[in-house]
Amino acid sequence: MNPKLVFWVPAALRTAIILAACALAGWMFGWKTGLVLALLAMIALVFTQLSYLYQLSNWMDDPQSAKLPDGWGEWTNIFARLYRMRRDDEKNQTELTEWLARFRQAMHLLPDGVVIMDDVLFLEWCNPAAEQHLGLSNDRDKGMRVTNLVRNPDFMDYIILGRYEQPLTISFRERKLIVHIIPFENRRQILVTHDATETERIEEMRRDFIANASHELRTPLTVIVGFLEIAAQEGLDAATRASHLKLMTEQGHRMQHLIEDMLTLSRLESVDYPMRPEEVDVHKLLEQVQRDARALSAGKHEVTMSVDGPNVLGSYEELHSAFGNLASNAVRYTPAGGKIHLVWKEYEGGVKFVVEDTGIGISPEHISRLTERFYRVDKSRSRETQGTGLGLAIVKHVLLRHSSTLQIKSEAGKGSSFIVCIPKTAVVAQQPELLPG
Incomplete structure (x- = not known):
């Protein structure tokens, strides 16, 4: 109607x-x-x-x-x-x-920074990630020009030139940031920031790993190839030939150990090899670690052991690899006649495995980097002791899989203590002993 x-x-x-x-x-x-x-x-x-x-x-x-x-x-x-x-x-x-x-909740949880600006670059809103990346404050800086808040020459050039097709990578506030300005509507612009610091660090670690692995493999290969070329020549006496074969065998074993450690690290980092926890007989495990340490020492050190704590849940092979690496490092970096003590004990937060030695010790500036791959405090001594440079990296990844931590206490010239802390959740409860009759 x-x-x-x-x-x-x-x-x-x-x-x-x-x-x-x-x-x-x-x-x-x-x-x-x-x-x-x-x-x-x-x-x-x-x-x-x-x-x-x-x-x-x-x-x-x-x-x-x-x-x-x-x-x-x-x-x-x-x-x-x-x-x-x-x-x-x-x-x-x-x-x-x-x-x-x-x-707003999604923007607050977003790992990337988001800044909304008007057409003359005045701040209208930003999320917490942008505040952390650029040092902004949504309450304090609202209505201020972003170029006055972010003082970076490359960023200023990026703004002035207005070439927003490609993102810009800048170093700002000790971070590596990828920033990108996206115009939208008629009088609005979005500034997106991505923190690439960790990605850059991982990429640098990858490059270092490839370079170090190549260097470690090249040295024994050079020795082996050189000796093979000499062996191909006629007229070598039996003693010289035997000496060359011995050195080639040593270098071959060194390459073998290096590749084995690299494969171990790869397996520990792979999601295709989840850990299957089982009860680990700690006394048996530490006896084996002690035997291996004594064999490596060849009677040059006093290797003792003290076990006073419960069994734990974990991987026997992985824990043997981690504890064995700590014990073998103690042997390698302790002069002949020194002492190495292996301790397994319970404490309030769980159990500890401690390797104490009277070796050469470590300066404080090196301690935080010891678990990096191929990092060596003394490269010449490490090669003399046939170390691969991957032992402590293996220890770190094994402990991560067991929700455990590694503490290092050391002082140059006064020995070292490597302490593995295993949480109480991994401790196997001891069954009460039945009394006869």
């Missing part, structure tokens, strides 16, 4: 009914009475309209669907339509509020 008819027909009918009633009263009681009643009826109608207009004006100051007044006549339809519109607005506003809260 035509909306105009919907409005005017009921209004005309109501007016006609009122005038008809007044005319009837005038016919019955005189025309003056009819006019007075008609005037009063019109005044009442006007007052009613003004009253509803006043209520509508008050409601507009605080438009809530629950406070919308009821009406009479056409006002019933008006208020009903306003109620539906306000209810829909409130529903939309609630949904928008929820979506905005979700957006």
Whole structure:
């Protein structure tokens, strides 16, 4: 139906009914009475309209669907339509509020920094990651120019040139950041920051690992190839040939140990080889570690052992590899006549395996880097003792798989202590002994 008819027909009918009633009263009681009643009826109608207009004006100051007044006549339809519109607005506003809260939560959890700027680079909003990356504060710096807050020459050039097709890599606040500006809407820009510090560190470690592994393999290969070329020549006496074969065998074993350690590290880091915990007989394990250490020492050191603690859950082979590496390092870096003591003991937080030696010790600046691959405090001594440079890296990865930690206490010239802390959750509860009878 035509909306105009919907409005005017009921209004005309109501007016006609009122005038008809007044005319009837005038016919019955005189025309003056009819006019007075008609005037009063019109005044009442006007007052009613003004009253509803006043209520509508008050409601507009605080438009809530629950406070919308009821009406009479056409006002019933008006208020009903306003109620539906306000209810829909409130529903939309609630949904928008929820979506905005979700957006802010997502932006807060996002590892990348997000900065929203206007067309003249004034800060409008940023998430916590951007605050951490760029040193911004959403509360303090809002409304300030970003170029005044991020003082970096490369970043300034990037902004001035306006070539936003490619991201920019900068060093800022001891971080390696990848920043990218993305224009959107007419007067807005988004600055996205990605912290590539860890990626850069991993890439550097990868390059160092390849370079070090290549260097470690090249040395024995050079020796072997050189001796093979000499052996191909005629006229070598038996003693010289035997000496060369001995040296080639030693270098071959060195390459073999290096490759075995590299494969061990690869397996420890691979998700395809999950650890299958089992009860580890610690006494048996440490006896084997002690025998291996004594065999490596060849009687040059005093290797003792003390076991006073429970068994643990873990991988026997991996723990043997870790504990064996710690014990063999102690043998290699302890001068002949020194002492090496292996200790297994319980403490409040779990159990500890300690390797104490009276060796050459380690300076403080080297301790934090000892578990890096191929890192050596004394490269010449390490090669003399046939170390691969991967032992402590293997120890670190084994302990990570066992939720354990390694502590190193050492002082140059006064020996070292390597302490493995295994958590209480890995301790196997001891069964009570049954008394005879």
